[in-house]
Amino acid sequence: xxxxxxxxxxxxxxxxxxxxxxxxxxxxxxxxxxxxxxxxxxxxxxxxxxxxxxxxxxxxxxxxxxxxxxxxxxxxxxxxxxxxxxxxxxxxxxxxxxxxxxxxxxxxxxxxxxxxxxxxxxxxxxxxxxxxxxxxxxxxxxxxxxxxxxxxxxxxxxxxxxxxxxxxxxxxxxxxxxxxxxxxxxxxxxxxxxxxxxxxxxxxxxxxxxxxxxxxxxxxxxxxxxxxxxxxxxxxxxxxxxxxxxxxxxxxxxxxxxxxxxxxxxxxxxxxxxxxxxxxxxxxxxxxxxxxxxxxxxxxxxxxxxxxxxxxxxxxxxxxxxxxxxxxxxxxxxxxxxxxxxxxxxxxxxxxxxxxxxxxxxxxxxxxxxxxxxxxxxxxxxxxxxxxxxxxxxxxxxxxxxxxxxxxxxxxxxxxxxxxxxxxxxxxxxxxxxxxxxxxxxxxxxxxxxxxxxxxxx
Amino acid sequence: xxxxxxxxxxxxxxxxxxxxxxxxxxxxxxxxxxxxxxxxxxxxxxxxxxxxxxxxxxxxxxxxxxxxxxxxxxxxxxxxxxxxxxxxxxxxxxxxxxxxxxxxxxxxxxxxxxxxxxxxxxxxxxxxxxxxxxxxxxxxxxxxxxxxxxxxxxxxxxxxxxxxxxxxxxxxxxxxxxxxxxxxxxxxxxxxxxxxxxxxxxxxxxxxxxxxxxxxxxxxxxxx
Numbered sequence: 001x002x003x004x005x006x007x008x009x010x011x012x013x014x015x016x017x018x019x020x021x022x023x024x025x026x027x028x029x030x031x032x033x034x035x036x037x038x039x040x041x042x043x044x045x046x047x048x049x050x051x052x053x054x055x056x057x058x059x060x061x062x063x064x065x066x067x068x069x070x071x072x073x074x075x076x077x078x079x080x081x082x083x084x085x086x087x088x089x090x091x092x093x094x095x096x097x098x099x100x101x102x103x104x105x106x107x108x109x110x111x112x113x114x115x116x117x118x119x120x121x122x123x124x125x126x127x128x129x130x131x132x133x134x135x136x137x138x139x140x141x142x143x144x145x146x147x148x149x150x151x152x153x154x155x156x157x158x159x160x161x162x163x164x165x166x167x168x169x170x171x172x173x174x175x176x177x178x179x180x181x182x183x184x185x186x187x188x189x190x191x192x193x194x195x196x197x198x199x200x201x202x203x204x205x206x207x208x209x210x211x212x213x214x215x216x217x218x219x220x221x222x223x224x225x226x227x228x229x230x231x232x233x234x235x236x237x238x239x240x241x242x243x244x245x246x247x248x249x250x251x252x253x254x255x256x257x258x259x260x261x262x263x264x265x266x267x268x269x270x271x272x273x274x275x276x277x278x279x280x281x282x283x284x285x286x287x288x289x290x291x292x293x294x295x296x297x298x299x300x301x302x303x304x305x306x307x308x309x310x311x312x313x314x315x316x317x318x319x320x321x322x323x324x325x326x327x328x329x330x331x332x333x334x335x336x337x338x339x340x341x342x343x344x345x346x347x348x349x350x351x352x353x354x355x356x357x358x359x360x361x362x363x364x365x366x367x368x369x370x371x372x373x374x375x376x377x378x379x380x381x382x383x384x385x386x387x388x389x390x391x392x393x394x395x396x397x398x399x400x401x402x403x404x405x406x407x408x409x410x411x412x413x414x415x416x417x418x419x420x421x422x423x424x425x426x427x428x429x430x431x432x433x434x435x436x437x438x439x440x441x442x443x444x445x446x447x448x449x450x451x452x453x454x455x456x457x458x
Numbered sequence: 459x460x461x462x463x464x465x466x467x468x469x470x471x472x473x474x475x476x477x478x479x480x481x482x483x484x485x486x487x488x489x490x491x492x493x494x495x496x497x498x499x500x501x502x503x504x505x506x507x508x509x510x511x512x513x514x515x516x517x518x519x520x521x522x523x524x525x526x527x528x529x530x531x532x533x534x535x536x537x538x539x540x541x542x543x544x545x546x547x548x549x550x551x552x553x554x555x556x557x558x559x560x561x562x563x564x565x566x567x568x569x570x571x572x573x574x575x576x577x578x579x580x581x582x583x584x585x586x587x588x589x590x591x592x593x594x595x596x597x598x599x600x601x602x603x604x605x606x607x608x609x610x611x612x613x614x615x616x617x618x619x620x621x622x623x624x625x626x627x628x629x630x631x632x633x634x635x636x637x638x639x640x641x642x643x644x645x646x647x648x649x650x651x652x653x654x655x656x657x658x659x660x661x662x663x664x665x666x667x668x669x670x671x672x673x674x675x676x677x678x679x680x681x682x
Contacts, residue, residue: 108660109667186597188636204596205628206635222594305663342673351670355663361635441673
């Protein structure tokens with residue numbers, strides 16, 4: 001059994017290999033066959049120690065204070081301080097409160113959340129129980145991908161075993177608080193990774209984001225205060241409660257301590273790894289191996305489909321929330337894709353923007369129409385029939401979308417093209433001004449540039 | 459007869475003065491409407507053209523549109539070949555015909571909304587029972603119905619709306635959002651393919667990302 005995030009000091013880490021369908025090794029053994037035995041084994045290796053300590057020693061306020069002073073930040077991509085979120089939800093007067101664990105893992109090419117839920121479901125459940133106990137929630141949801149039916153069954157078995165052992169359910173560890181955990185498989189939209197969209201899906205409604213404020217901590221699921229956390233954040237909580245906030249704050253970078261799961265997709269290897277936040281991007285990319293002979297690294301896509309394309313010169317950027325935002329990328333799904341010189345940056349940016357535009361929910365106009373315009377600009381660039389105003393239009397449209405967006409999806413959807421324009425301007429100019437593709441990927445319309453003779457000779 | 463100069467104008471002005479204080483017959487038309495029966499359409503009259511022939515072409519549009527079915531008419535068609543008639547038998551048959559409705563400016567029933575295929579609703583009711591008829595469990599209800607029928611029939615959505623009290627539009631909006639829920643019968647392969655074209659799958663994205671990283675757009679093109 002691999003204990004991801006439970007021992008957040010393991011670095012350099014190893015890649016957990018997964019096949020393309022997302023199935024991997026490193027599963028908690030025998031969970032489906034005998035859940036109780038699997039739970040006993042997990043408890044013997046330290047699971048649910050944090051919950052016991054939170055309930056018996058710290059109490060709700062003490063737990064929130066511990067999490068807040070560890071400066072743990074949400075692993076869902078935005079990096080919002082977890083302690084602050086819990087404090088806000090606990091402060092609101094309400095008849096009910098909810099905790100939602102977001103294990104959807106929207107990025108189709110990243111398996112980080114799925115790997116965590118398979119390898120150590122009890123860590124997530126423990127974090128969920130601690131969060132529910134701390135803010136006084138009675139119901140907790142785990143939203144997972146319905147496509148992975150076996151993982152759903154395993155998670156349900158784990159919840160059942162934990163309820164049998166009274167780690168969850170009514171009268172949690174004799175504290176007098178009830179925490180009912182409901183596993184809710186969801187599927188069918190990329191946007192479900194966004195917190196308000198996920199809440200809509202749990203309410204059985206069309207998945208469109210809500211304007212903030214009010215934040216979900218104030219008015220979330222069924223109008224009640226709700227804490228939405230990524231499963232990785234929750235899995236990190238037990239260690240903090242057991243070992244103390246000061247110990248956790250020592251790991252990783254100063255502003256964002258702790259470790260995080262990344263999906264590395266390199267030229268030689270790909271898989272999920274656990275890295276401390278703040279390590280240079282270079283070290284993370286190195287996990288995926290070096291490009292083959294004669295090839296060199298051209299760009300690194302950081303953050304999934306809406307991530308930024310960073311040039312090799314920026315590989316010394318620390319892998320953490322603020323530094324990545326500053327250079328025009330983001331942690332996002334934790335996906336890190338290395339592209340060598342076979343790939344064309346403009347083609348790649350077009351692919352990513354198209355995906356983001358297709359997955360737009362259509363609620364806000366800057367998103368629905370603005371991303372469509374970005375795709376059209378990218379299409380024109382790739383097909384070699386650019387318009388003279390395209391560079392200016394790209395800048396203006398991106399700025400407008402960022403300024404008027406409703407949720408993070410559209411603001412981040414501008415990143416591939418915006419970062420491509422920022423760092424790979426010469427390659428974009430080749431497309432837009434000279435109708436040629438240096439990588440030879442896009443169909444160069446040589447005709448447009450007046451080189452018909454060369455084209456005909458081929 | 460004595461001639462008194464100015465008497466005529468005085469008489470005339472007297473008449474004007476009298477009329478001045480009488481109630482006015484003029485109404486401010488668009489603001490005020492004349493007191494008329496709401497169905498009044500003016501006098502029925504057949505008009506003649508400048509050569510003295512009837513302008514009426516016996517098109518029956520007036521007869522079809524007549525709300526109280528008072529027009530009964532007959533004549534010959536415009537080429538002078540056939541005797542045509544419009545009366546009660548035609549009225550009741552033809553005025554409900556689609557193009558007649560359209561010509562008389564009435565709403566034409568849309569096939570798409572008019573009727574839907576009826577299905578055996580037992581499975582729908584069972585699924586609703588399992589989910590407590592709770593609109594908050596709409597996704598589970600819809601997924602259950604898709605499992606049972608292979609798609610989401612309109613009749614099933616109407617049934618959910620009727621039993622749970624959720625609006626039809628609410629259910630339709632939820633169902634149309636999620637990629638795995640569909641309204642097309644799996645047997646209608648053409649329709650399914652047409653819809654899937656606009657719903658790129660996640661696997662397609664991953665495959666395209668792989669291809670882009672290998673720069674293989676070029677290689678695919680060379681095949682042609």
